[in-house]
Amino acid sequence: MTASRDLDAIFDADRALRRAERALLKTGKKPLARLLADAVTEAKALQDPAEASLRLERLADLCAQVPGPLMADTLVAILDVDDDRVRVCAGEAIRDVGFERYAEIAYAIERAIERAEQFTALSELPFVLAEIGEPSAVPLMQEMAAAAKSAGRPEIVASVIEAFVELRDPECLPWLEEQRSDRTEVILEGFDNTRATLGVLATEALALLMGGADHEEEE
Numbered sequence: 114m115t116a117s118r119d120l121d122a123i124f125d126a127d128r129a130l131r132r133a134e135r136a137l138l139k140t141g142k143k144p145l146a147r148l149l150a151d152a153v154t155e156a157k158a159l160q161d162p163a164e165a166s167l168r169l170e171r172l173a174d175l176c177a178q179v180p181g182p183l184m185a186d187t188l189v190a191i192l193d194v195d196d197d198r199v200r201v202c203a204g205e206a207i208r209d210v211g212f213e214r215y216a217e218i219a220y221a222i223e224r225a226i227e228r229a230e231q232f233t234a235l236s237e238l239p240f241v242l243a244e245i246g247e248p249s250a251v252p253l254m255q256e257m258a259a260a261a262k263s264a265g266r267p268e269i270v271a272s273v274i275e276a277f278v279e280l281r282d283p284e285c286l287p288w289l290e291e292q293r294s295d296r297t298e299v300i301l302e303g304f305d306n307t308r309a310t311l312g313v314l315a316t317e318a319l320a321l322l323m324g325g326a327d328h329e330e331e332e
Contacts, residue, residue: 134175137175138175138178138179142179142180142181143181145179146179146181146183146184146187147183149172149175149176149179149184149187150183150184150186150187152168152172153169153172153176153187153190153191156168156169156172157169157190157194162196165194165196166196166198166199169191169194169196169199169202169203170198170199170202172187172191173188173191173199173202173203173205173206174202174206176188176191176206177206177207177209177210180214180217181217182217182220182221182224184217185207185210185217185218185220185221186221186224186225188203188206188207188210188218188221189203189207189221189222189224189225189231189234189238190231190234191203191206192204192207192231192233192234192237192238193231193232193233193234194233195233200233200237204237204240204241207238207241208241208244208245211241211242211244211245211247212245215245215247215249218241218245219247219249219253222238222242222253222257223253223256225238226256226257226260229260229264232261232264232266232268232269235257235261235266235269235272236266236268236269236272237272238257238272239254239257239269239272239273239275239276239277240272240275240276240279242254242276242280243276243277243279243280244279246280248282248284250280250282251277251280251282251284251285251288254273254276254277254285255273255285255288257269257273258270258273258274258288261273262297267297267298267299267311268299268300268302270292270295270297270299270311271299271301271311271314274289274292274311274314274315274318275314275318277289277318277322278318278321278322281322283322285322286319286322286323289315289318289319289322290315290319292311292312292314292315293312293315293316293319294312295310295311295312295315296310296311296312297310297311297312298310298311299311299314
């Protein structure tokens with residue numbers, strides 16, 4: 114019977130959570146946005162990583178449900194956390210907002226580029242933009258790459274190159290062609306920290322995109 118009681122407790126907790134969330138989201142947009150932004154700041158400052166992760170994952174979902182620039186900036190701030198699970202939640206939240214309110218996300222990314230400090234988030238955002246698939250993502254990602262080069266952050270440029278392969282927009286081809294001569298080295302995480310130049314990555318991306326284009330024409 115203990116397991117049955119535990120299961121009932123889970124259902125009760127879930128119902129309570131949903132009631133509390135509905136009540137919270139009825140709060141005025143401006144005070145709610147400020148409350149959530151402050152909660153994110155507090156969570157990021159916690160010394161307990163498990164508690165910080167729990168709060169930030171939930172906050173990412175809540176922030177996505179509140180429109181406005183402050184919430185878009187706050188989602189980028191959550192994406193900047195050095196926690197894989199939190200970044201997955203934040204990335205999915207940003208993607209979902211981007212499908213419905215793309216301009217909010219685009220402007221938030223532009224502000225992040227100007228701040229030139231949220232480098233973890235900027236390394237993840239190209240992939241989120243590729244998932245959203247808006248045409249204006251190409252110049253925005255090129256802007257990210259240019260700022261990253263100026264800041265000495267080649268890993269962000271590498272993310273842009275990889276995301277262009279996922280985006281499959283022919284508008285990115287001239288930019289990729291320009292990168293082929295870039296001899297800046299970058300460490301490829303997930304590949305035993307292998308080093309490669311941005312030029313090599315751009316060349317490989319072009320080969321994949323052009324090969325895909327040829328295949329589509331044949332079909």
